[in-house]
Structures are given as structure tokens and as C-alpha cells.
Amino acid sequence: MRTGSLVNFSGHQYLRQRLVLSIISGKHVRIEKIRSEDKNPGLRDYEVSLLRLLEKVTNGTVIEISVTGTAVLLKPGVVFGGPVTHDCPLSRSIGYFLEPLIMIAPFSKKPFQLTLRGITTDDSDLSADLIRTVTLPHLQLFGISDGLELRIKKRGAPPEGGGEVQFICPVVKEVKTLNFVEPGRIKRIRGIAHSVRVNPQFSNRMIEASRSVLNRFIPDIYLYSDVYKGDESGKSPGYALSLLAESTTSAIHCSEAVSKPGETPEDIALLATRALLSEIRHGGCVDRKHQSLVLLMMVLGSEDIGRCRMGEPSVRTIQFLRDIKIFFGTVFNIAPADQSDPSNVELLYSCLGTGYVNVNRTLA
Amino acid sequence: ALNRQRRRKDWIAMIYSSSLSPEQVINGTDTTAVESDVIDDDFFRVDSSTSMNEDNLDMTKEVQSSSALRELEDEDVLDSLRTLFITGDHDT
The missing domain is CATH 3.65.10.20 (RNA 3'-terminal phosphate cyclase domain)
Known part of the structure; x- marks a missing residue:
């Protein structure tokens, strides 16, 4: 490992992506001022738990957390x-x-x-x-x-x-170069309505409410009522509707809404449905919630130009692009996807892959 | 002025060579609405920068904006989405 490859950050935000980039790049990362101004300073229980989990799935990782919990140093080992x-x-x-x-x-x-x-x-x-x-x-x-x-x-x-x-x-061993520039048109919608420890009719009510909006667009809709009983249904009551829309080019957009006190299954279903339509309207070949995953794999692709058409970056994606530049030096080219149509806000993201090779892999 | 606002953002410059926060890149740098919230006659003052962060969990799902979704209750808006589906009109 190269010496002096230490990356510094400040603040608790974006912790997960920085730990991931550290482990993949092999660069050490130090994150300071973690909620240092907060009346309850330092790492939260779930953040400590994530660090422990990363320790479990790797070999030789060193994690140092300061006494106050406001600073953490990660020296990544081998992903095991x-x-x-x-x-x-x-x-x-x-x-x-x-x-x-x-x-x-x-x-x-x-x-x-x-x-x-x-x-x-x-x-x-x-x-x-x-x-x-x-x-x-x-x-x-x-x-x-x-x-x-x-x-x-x-x-x-x-x-x-x-x-x-x-x-x-x-x-x-290595990931393929992506070339995904045709969003296509939505050809089918799938969904899972699940309910645990509540009236199982809630799933059906969610499906009916969602269909009342979606049926006008397309006939190929299958919303599945997923029933888990007894010990498989966990300890608390709740229900949710998860939806996905798949295009002719296999682009997938998704949405979800989860039960809240004082809201009916119909409210939840309509929220999920409208969120799906909003996501579809946002355009591109990749769902907003998956921009970071796709951009990371593009960076790790073979030494060729990877291209992907997506909507505008989310707040998280912007910071992810900046962090990728810090860890890998990769800068994306981001240009309007359709120069001739000024109303089109979709963007074409492209970068030169780093040719990342999984050196951890056991040779069979 | 309208024309200027509609002009495309230079994403590369804003992401890689500006000191704007990711939120500012998306929403612009207009913070006047936030400034006017400060109350002067109180001895204790809430540090808005940290109280903002407290709510700012590291989460993947975006908080769904009810106003943006309310727009999708409108029949005309729903009709305008038909072209995104294979069953919609493809001529345009």
C-alpha cells in the first residue's frame, strides 16, 4: 500500500460512502468533528455498528475511535x-x-x-x-x-x-464498462404490498388504490400481496408498498411508502404511486436512489469510457462525485443528454474507468 | 432574466470547482428566506447550522416533497406522462 495515502474529512454526513471508498481504494480515512457541536456529540450507535460490521467482513482492518467518539480513523484491510x-x-x-x-x-x-x-x-x-x-x-x-x-x-x-x-x-475479478444511454419507455410496473401484524386486507387496499392511478397508463401491472405470518412477521405491526417501473431497455425506477400513524393504506399507496410517477418523470436510465452505486461501478470499470444517461444528480450524488474525485482522481464529464431539446434536463455522465482489479479474489 | 434562469447549469464547474454545498448546487445560493428567521430579542440563540445537521441523517431515500407529489393529482399532469409509457403517443 502506498504510504501517506490518508484522506481527511470533517463532519458526520456522508460517512457510509467515505468508508466504502476507503475500503475499495485501500486509502486510509480520518473523519473528524463528528457532531462535535452537538449536545450529544460523537458517533451514533448505528454508525459504530456499521464500523463493527465492516470489521467483520474484512481482514486486517484497523478502526480507531477517539475517546469522545467525535473522530474515527479507518485503515482498511482485505475484503474477506x-x-x-x-x-x-x-x-x-x-x-x-x-x-x-x-x-x-x-x-x-x-x-x-x-x-x-x-x-x-x-x-x-x-x-x-x-x-x-x-x-x-x-x-x-x-x-x-x-x-x-x-x-x-x-x-x-x-x-x-x-x-x-x-x-x-x-x-x-473486474466489472464491465457501462454504456446505458437509452432510457426507453415504461413497459411494465411491478409492486409488492406487504403487511405484518395488521389486517391482511391492508395489502389489498393498497393494491387497489395504486391501481386506481396506474391502470390508465399501461396494462402490464402486477402488484403482489406478500403475506408473512407468525414468527416470520417480526415484532411490530406495519405495512408498505414498494413499486418499480421497468422500461423497454430495462431501466428501472422505483418508489416506496411506509405506514405511518394516522394514515390509511390508501394514503400510503397513493404516496408511493405518485412518487413512482415523479421518479419516472425525472427520466434517465437509472433511478435517483441508485445514482451513486452506478457511478461507483463506472469508475471501477475497465479502462474504457463508460456512459450513462441519468436525471439531475441528487444532493447525495453531488457529494459522492466529489468524494470519488478525492479517492480515485476520477472526474466525470456531465453534459446535457439531448443538446437539441432545451426542455430536456437529462444528463449524460461519462468517465474513464480505472481498470480496477479485485486482487483479493481467491484464484480457483 | 427568465432566459438566464432557464439557462443550463454548468454541472462540472459547480460540482468540481466551486465551494457550494451540494444543497446549494441543486437549489441555488439564495438563502434570504433562511436569514429572516433569526430572532434577535432572545438571549439564547439556536445555532441553525447544527440544528439543520441534526435532522440531516445519512439516508438514501429523499424526503418526498408533498407539493411536487400534489401536482401529480392533477389529471392534465397525469395525461402529460403518457408519452413515457409504451402505450402512449409516440409521434411527439
Whole structure:
């Protein structure tokens, strides 16, 4: 490893992406002033838990947390993978932990067989359903596919959780260069309505409300009512609707809404449905919530120009692009996707891949 | 003036060579609305920069803007989306 390759950051925001970029690039990272002005300073329980999980899936990683918890130093080791089980704190959903791990899992020594327990669906991060039906297909764009799987063994709604998922990810030597510039048109809509420890009719009510808006657009709609009973339904009541729209070129856009006190299943379903339409209107070949994952894999692609058409970057994506430049030196070219049509706000993102090779991989 | 606002953003310059926060890149640098919130006659003052951060969790889902979604209750707006589907009119 190169000496002196230490990257410094300040503040608690964007912690996950910086840890991920550190592990993949092998560069050490020091993050300071973590909520140092806050009346409750330092790392939160879920952030410490994520650091412990990263320690479990790697070998030789050194993590130093300051006494006050307001500074952390990560010296990444080798991504190891294999069977790992982790109990996620109930302050964040499983998605919070799984999203960064999905970014590093393909570059492991052994295939990931990760079991996570906790909350499977909440309002902050991607639910187990969206990760299974939308995030994993985004990895397939880069040649990460055989044996890629997320199994939802138990569902767990907030606040008590009780859910369990298993994530299995193959190991790759390198990722393919992406060339995804045709968004296509939406040809089908799929959805999962699930409800646990509430009246199972709630799923059907969500499906009916969602169809009342979507039926006008397209006939190929299949909204699945997913029932988990008894021990598989976790410890708390809750329900949610996860939707995805797939285009003729296999671009996927998604949305989700989760039960809240005082709102009916119809309210939740209409919220998810309108959010899906908003996402579709946003355009491009990649869902907003998956911009960072796709951009990272483009950077790691072979030494060729990768191209992808997407909507405007999200706030998180802007910081991710800046952090990518710090860790990898890669700068994206971002240009209007359609120069002739001024009303079109879609952008073409392109970059030269770094030709990243997974040196951890065990040679068979 | 309208023409200027509609002019395309220079994303590369704003992302890679400006000191704007990611929020400012998206929403512009107009912060007058925030400034007017400061109350002078109070001994204690809430540090708005940190109280903002407290709510700013590291989360992937964006908080759904109800006004943007309310627009999608309008039948005309829904009709305008038909061209994005294979069943819509493709001539335009």
C-alpha cells in the first residue's frame, strides 16, 4: 500500500460512502468533528455498528475511535466475505447497513453470505424489497449476476424489528464498462404490498388504490400481496408498498411508502404511486436512489469510457462525485443528454474507468 | 432574466470547482428566506447550522416533497406522462 495515502474529512454526513471508498481504494480515512457541536456529540450507535460490521467482513482492518467518539480513523484491510451474521441496531433499518456492503461485496476474497437482523423496511433507506428487486438488477449491468441474491426470511417493521435477510453475492475479478444511454419507455410496473401484524386486507387496499392511478397508463401491472405470518412477521405491526417501473431497455425506477400513524393504506399507496410517477418523470436510465452505486461501478470499470444517461444528480450524488474525485482522481464529464431539446434536463455522465482489479479474489 | 434562469447549469464547474454545498448546487445560493428567521430579542440563540445537521441523517431515500407529489393529482399532469409509457403517443 502506498504510504501517506490518508484522506481527511470533517463532519458526520456522508460517512457510509467515505468508508466504502476507503475500503475499495485501500486509502486510509480520518473523519473528524463528528457532531462535535452537538449536545450529544460523537458517533451514533448505528454508525459504530456499521464500523463493527465492516470489521467483520474484512481482514486486517484497523478502526480507531477517539475517546469522545467525535473522530474515527479507518485503515482498511482485505475484503474477506464468507458467512457473517450481524444484528443491526433498531435505530436504523437493515438497508442502512446493506447499501454500503453491496458496493464492496463484489470485490471480496470469498463470496458474501451475510445474514442481517433488524428492521427490513423504513422511511430512510432502501427496504429489503427494493434492494432485492431494484438494487441487485443494477449490479447485473456490470456483470455481477450469477448467484446474486437477497432472501427476506423474516420481515421486521419499526420500532421493534425482528426481521432477517440473507445477502449472497458472487465475487468478480473486474466489472464491465457501462454504456446505458437509452432510457426507453415504461413497459411494465411491478409492486409488492406487504403487511405484518395488521389486517391482511391492508395489502389489498393498497393494491387497489395504486391501481386506481396506474391502470390508465399501461396494462402490464402486477402488484403482489406478500403475506408473512407468525414468527416470520417480526415484532411490530406495519405495512408498505414498494413499486418499480421497468422500461423497454430495462431501466428501472422505483418508489416506496411506509405506514405511518394516522394514515390509511390508501394514503400510503397513493404516496408511493405518485412518487413512482415523479421518479419516472425525472427520466434517465437509472433511478435517483441508485445514482451513486452506478457511478461507483463506472469508475471501477475497465479502462474504457463508460456512459450513462441519468436525471439531475441528487444532493447525495453531488457529494459522492466529489468524494470519488478525492479517492480515485476520477472526474466525470456531465453534459446535457439531448443538446437539441432545451426542455430536456437529462444528463449524460461519462468517465474513464480505472481498470480496477479485485486482487483479493481467491484464484480457483 | 427568465432566459438566464432557464439557462443550463454548468454541472462540472459547480460540482468540481466551486465551494457550494451540494444543497446549494441543486437549489441555488439564495438563502434570504433562511436569514429572516433569526430572532434577535432572545438571549439564547439556536445555532441553525447544527440544528439543520441534526435532522440531516445519512439516508438514501429523499424526503418526498408533498407539493411536487400534489401536482401529480392533477389529471392534465397525469395525461402529460403518457408519452413515457409504451402505450402512449409516440409521434411527439
